[in-house]
Structures are given as structure tokens and as C-alpha cells.
Amino acid sequence: MISNLIQNEWLQWRRNSQVRWLTLFLILISLIALVHQLSYQSHLLDTRLKAQEDSRKEWLSQELKHPHMAAHFGNYAYKKPTSLQCLDPGLTIYTGTSVYMEPHRQNDFLFSKSQESDTGLRFGWLSPALICQLILPLFIILFTFNSVNGEFEKGTLQLLLAQGVSFRKVLFSKMLATFILFASFLIPYFLLTAILSYILFDGDLNLGSLLYLLVIYSIYCIIWCLLGVLVSAHIKKIGTSIAFLLLIWMFTNIIMPRMSANLAENIYPLITNYELKKGIKESIDNGLDGHDPKSDRALKIEKDLLVKYKVDSVQQLPFNFEGFIMQQSEDYSSKAYDLHFKKIFSTLENQKKVQTWMGIASPFIVIRNLSMSTCNAGLESEIDFQTQSENYRRSFVQNMNNDMKDNSAYNTFDTYRVKKGKYNAISDLHIENKSLIWLLQSVIIENIWLLVWSISLFILMFRSRINLIYS
Template sequence: MSAVRAIAGQSLRLWWRERRLPGVLLLIVLLGVLSASLSIQRAHETERDRIAAEATDRDTFANQGARNPHSVAHFSRFAFRPLAPTAALDPGIGPYAGVAVWMEAHYQDPANLRAAEDRVELGRFTDLSPAWLLQVLAPLLVIALAFDALAAERERGTLLLLRGNGIRMRSLLAGKGLALGLVFGLPLLLLAVAQVAASWTTAEAGELLLRVLAWTLAHALYLGTWIALALAVSLRASRARIALIVLLAAWTLATLIAPRLAIGMAEALAPTPTAAEFSAALARDLREGMDGHDPADARREAFKQKVLAEYGVERIEELPVSFAGLALQEGERYGHIVFDKHFGALAASYRAQQGWRRLGAMAGPLPALQQLSMAAAGTDIDHHINFINQAETQRRVIIGLLDQNMTTHGAGQDFDYLADPSLWKRIPEFSYTLPRYAALAASQVLDWLLLLGWLLLTLWLASSAARETEAAK
């Protein structure tokens, strides 16, 4: 172990004299501080805007005066999604998924108010985040330090001297790996500590720590994979220049090409409808029925006859309740079936795409890491679908209360009935509950296995290179 520590110290001193280590550290510190600051600032601005929008929406709804409940149902409320306490680590799909759902009558709306729509003028600079720094840039910095860590020793002839002095190749690899682990592990740890400190007063401690721990561990495995790969290539390469070319090619394939190919394949194998196609399919099922042979007019007439029979009257005017209110409730009930079908199918397509994107992990660990990173940050598709479902549950509660009030108190008046303004204040507020991270663990097992598999593979490559070097004369 003392030999490993000595090699690590010697490697750090060498990189410092060559001025590579100061340059790498300066870049890590500057971009780390910048990415963390920007991410935390964006998170604070988003939460500030959400709180202000919620207050405006609440006050406007509560102070609208006496109105017909169904008119209010069309006016309705917005459900705003609060950010997860770890969202600053990885924005994920958040800027593109929408943060607000309009909970109106008759229709389940998709999320809107996408943050990306407000950032066009800043371009890709707004994508800078701790996740991007560690997932895209950090492997390049690993390569910058490690490409000649062993290949240069071979070129100078010092590799044979080290072997002659009894230094085992595995000890040499372990020492170089320890040095690289310190260079990149400490900034990763500092980012994790900064996230915990920034969210400690506003998040549940156990949930926050679990998410940050998972995020940190996933990135540690990823960086370990690149360190092991870089050392394996450097040890096998006859010249440092060859090692650099091979590693840059591997980075290009694993970081730029494979993830994009996986996304394209996922969209081709599990396509999702366009917004226009989705809306048209919803409207068709609502109008013509789920099987295409149950039109809305026929359903309404059948429901009317059923209500008249239940109340033992012959005309709507004789009902002790508002038939319009009953019809609205029945329409909502049927709509729930339609919405569950189409939004459920859409969610299934998104999850299928998520599965197909894992194919990209065959060419590199990044796709698996991205899934784990977004899940820990609370910014993946599963968290978004969870928000949509909670908003829809709230929409059904709100519309149900308003339609029931009209049914009970609007007999003989229907849409002319005006409810007391106190009703609006009794409508429950939307309160989003962040899913427990532990509850999502089952869906992430494959990603953890893929990431761990890549680490084990690169460690085996490095170990094999060390064994073959020792066996060579």
C-alpha cells in the first residue's frame, strides 16, 4: 500500500510540474463553481416564479365573485410543479417538460410553461450544470492527465526500470488510479456537499441525503470507468500519441455518437404521437366513443333516460336536481376513461423509449449514468409523469366538487345558477408530493448494473494489461 501511495504522490507532483494538474484543477474549479452557481440560481428563480404564480392563481380564483360552477370549472386552477431539492445537480428533462398543468373541465391538459422556451437567447450555455461537467467534460480531463501516464513511461524506458526495482504493474496502475481518483473525486464530493448545504433547510434530510448519495455514487462509478479505461489504454499503447488518439475516439463514440444514436433508435422503435395527433385521438374517442360506435349524443340520451327512470319522472324539469350538473359529471366520468387510455399509452411509450435508449450503454456508460443522474435529481420522465398524474387527480377533485354543487343546488336553473363565492375558497389547493427515491429503485436496477458492468470491464482491461506487461520479457 505504501508503494501505491508513493506512486500516487509522484504522479501528482509530475503533473503539477508539467502544469497539467494546475490547468485541470483550475478548469474544474471555475466550471464547477459556475455550473453549481448557475444551477442553484436557476432553481431559485424557478421556485420564486412558481410561488408568485401560485399566489396569483389562488387569489384570482378565490376572488372571482358569484358565478356558475361550470363557468368556474372552465376558468379553474393551475397545478405548478415544485422542483425537487436536488434538481440543481441535473436539470434533466425539466426545461423541456413543462412545469404547470391547467386543470380545466372536460379535458386533461399536458404540462406547459417550458423553461427552455425562455432561454433561446442564451443558447447551450444554459445547459451548463454539475451533471454536464462530470458527464461530458470530466472524461476529457481524465484523458488529458492519464493518456501518457504509462505510455510515456514505456517511451522513456522507465517502465522497465520500475519493473526491475520490484514495482508490480498492478501497484503502478493502482497508484496512478489513486492520483486520478483524488483529482476528480474531491470536486465530486464538494459538489455533493454544496448541494446538501444549499437544500438542507428546505428538504427532508433523509430523502435529500439518499438522492445526493445515489447521484454521487453513480458519477463516481462513471469517473472510475474512464480512469480505468485511460490507464488500460495508456499501458497497452506503444506511444503516448496513440493512446491519446484511441481515448479521444472512445470519448467521441461513448459521449457524442452513441447516446444520439440511441435516442434516434428509441424514437423510431417506440414513436410517440405529435401534439396534433394526440389531441385528435382524444377528441375522436370523446366524440365517437372508445370503440368508435358510441357517439356522445347517444350516450347523453341514454344517460338522460336512465336518470329519468331512477327519479321516477318523465321530464327533466321535474327532477329535484340539475340534470345539466348530472350530465357534466357523467361526461367527466367518461372522459376519465378516455384520458387514462391515451395518457397511459403515452407514458408507456416514453418508458419504452427510456428502455431502448439503454442500448446506447452498449457503447459506453453515459446513457445509464444519465438515467441514474436524472432520477436522483428528480428530473427524469418518471418524476414528470408522476406530476402529471397528481395534477390530473387534483383536476378530477376540483371539477367533481364544482359539478356536484351545480347538481345539488342548480335544479331548474342549470347554467343560470350562481354559486356563493365562499365555494371557491373551499376548493382544496394542489399540493405536489415528490416520489420517494427508494420507491423508484426497482426501475433503476438495470442502469446500476450497466454502469457497474462498465467499471468492472475497464478494471479487467487494466488488470489484463498489467498482467501481460509483467509477463512480457
């Protein structure tokens, strides 16, 4: 009986010219979003590879100079995009794609797409993820707002019930028919995106992540199918039901994400970039506790070394004191950066937690976080990229400072030069993307909310009774 009801639903849609036009429009805007995102990712990939290659060539081809000056020539760290970012670019649009690494400081990310774009980016970056998260629910609403109350107005619902079909089966059939229809769009769309991304990224595709994305987006689709059918079943007037569904869409997909972001910023405000840099400078100059000036630290290190090696001056040390003290200064500044950036990362993570918990009122927030994380474009991935690049920066700067300490004499800053081949000994940076299991550890609550939404709506559907609604 359920299969007959589903087939009847599809037959009615096939006879409706408006449904055909809506379907064509959905396919059209989805293909536009896919082409747009593939074009952007292709350009980004080519630009990153060329920039990384050019940066390496410039590092290797620089003239032989003092190791610390060579370190100041710097290196660049470039994010390693994944093929799934063709589906959902996540935060990579806003956080930049590279970072310049040099001694003494951690630099900001460069070349953020949001810095290059106008205010239109505030409304969302056109991508397959945006289509599936924001636009697809609208189409589901258009297919379900009159699915039950429309049958009641035509009198066909009463005929079905008179033939012994339970009201629950009617609702389930309506929901399942809508879900199968949109799943027949969603699955090929994801597979097409995956195939084209696979070609673009030369076979770099995580099948486990792709399968997980298909599952969560399917559940998201089911949630909206259930919402549409339930509202149609509980509101007799068709005009009222579509208005109510649109209000739900606006609240969950537009208002709640904005409210959650504003609330998170108010509860856990971020300091300005000026305040951050000022705090780091004060920690370096005056000590992490504010009572350990830079000059006093240098004198203490010098005295300790003289006592340890039983010499009268730093010139008598078995290594170049200038290189040693330079690395000590580098280590201390790194501690200062760690102290302040830890606070920044903690604030960002707390902001995300606020938005995550508010996902109980918005499946859009839930699917957005899950999608970004799975595509290696969430907050944790951005922090991990900064951590990896910073670890590399410290390693290569230490390597150059140690060359100065071990191979040069005191007070030869203007005359000492690194040996040939030293630049080549500094390996290039290769960012490693995390596994799906690592990524999903940060979105456990979102997975729970997704199940809570779907299970709750299923319970409401199976507890719905015709005599309570259309009495």
C-alpha cells in the same frame, strides 16, 4: 508500495504547470455552472411560489358565479422542484413547469425553458451534472492518456518492474492516484452544491439521494480512470492513445446518446400533438370503441335515470340533471384522455428502455438516467406530476359539478350562483415528490450497467500483462 507510487504520481503533477492550469480551468467552469444553475433554480422557485400564490388569490377572489363557469376559471398546478435539481435539472428544462387545469380537457405543460431558448440548449443545459457527466471525463483523459506509455518512454516503467513491482500494481496505482485527485474535486463540489441548495430551498435536502449521487458519480469517475489507464497501458504511442481515448469519449458521450435517441424514436415513434388531440376528440364524440356517439350516450343515461327513479321527465329527478350529465360527460372524456395518454406514456417509456439497453455501450447514458431520476427530474417524475395534477383537476371539477347537481334546479344555469365559501372549500394543490426507493425502481438496469462497466474494466486491468503489451 502502492502509496509510494501514488505519491510519486501526485509529485509529477504538482511539478507540471499545465496540470495546474487544467485544474484551475476545471474549477472555474464548474463554479460557473453551479452559479448559473443556482441562479436559474432560485428564479424558478421564486416565480413558482409567487405564481402559485397569485393563482390561489385569483381563484378565491373571483365573483360568485355558476359552479361550472367557476370551474372554467381554472387552477394551475406547479411542479415542486427539489434542491437536488440544482445539481441536475433533468427533463424539467424541456417539459415545462406548470399546467392549466379546467373542465373537459387536459392541457399541455407551460413555460418550458427549451421553448424560451435558442438552439444552444440542444448542446446541453449548463449545470453541475453536465460538467461531471461530459466535461470531467475529458480532464481524466488528459491526466491518464500518457500515464503508462509515458513511463515506458522515459524508462521509469522498466525500473519499477525491475524492483519487483508488478505491472498490475502499476496500473492500479495510476488509476487510484487519478481517482483520488478527481474525487477530491467531485466530493467538495457536490457538498458545496448541496449546502447552497439546502440554503436556497430552506432545508429541503434528501441526504440519502445525495449520498447515492456521490456513489454513482464516483463509480463513473472510476470507469473513466480505468479506461484512461488501460488505453495508455495497451497503446505504446502517446499520440495514438490520446486520439483513441478521445474517440471513445466522442462515441460514448456524443454519438451513442444521439444514436440511441434516434433509434428509440424510429422504433417507437410518437404521434403529433394534432393527431393526439384529433384522436381524443373522436373518442369523446364517437365513443372509445368508435360506435358509441355522444348523443346516444346522453339519451341512454337519461332513459336509465327515468326508469330508475320512476319519473316522466328529468325535471322530476331529485337532483339537477344538467349537473349530473355534465359530470358524466366529464368522466367519459377523462376515460378518453386516459386511453390516449396511456399510449403516449407507454411510447415514452419504451423509448427510454431502448436508450437504457444501449447504455451497455455508453456509461454517459447510464449516469445521465441515474442522475435525472435521483434528482426527481426523470421521465417517471414528469409522468407522476401530470398524474397528480390530473387527479386534482378531476376532483375539483367534480366538486363544482356536484354543487350544480345537488344545490341548483333544472334550467337555472343563468341564475344559480355558488354559495360564499365554496371556492375556499376547494383546497390548493400540493405536489408530492416521490421517495428515493420509488425513483430507483425505474433505473434498475442502469445500476446494473454501471456495475458491469466498472467490474469489466477492473478485470481487464488485473489481467493485463507487460510482456503481452510491450513485447
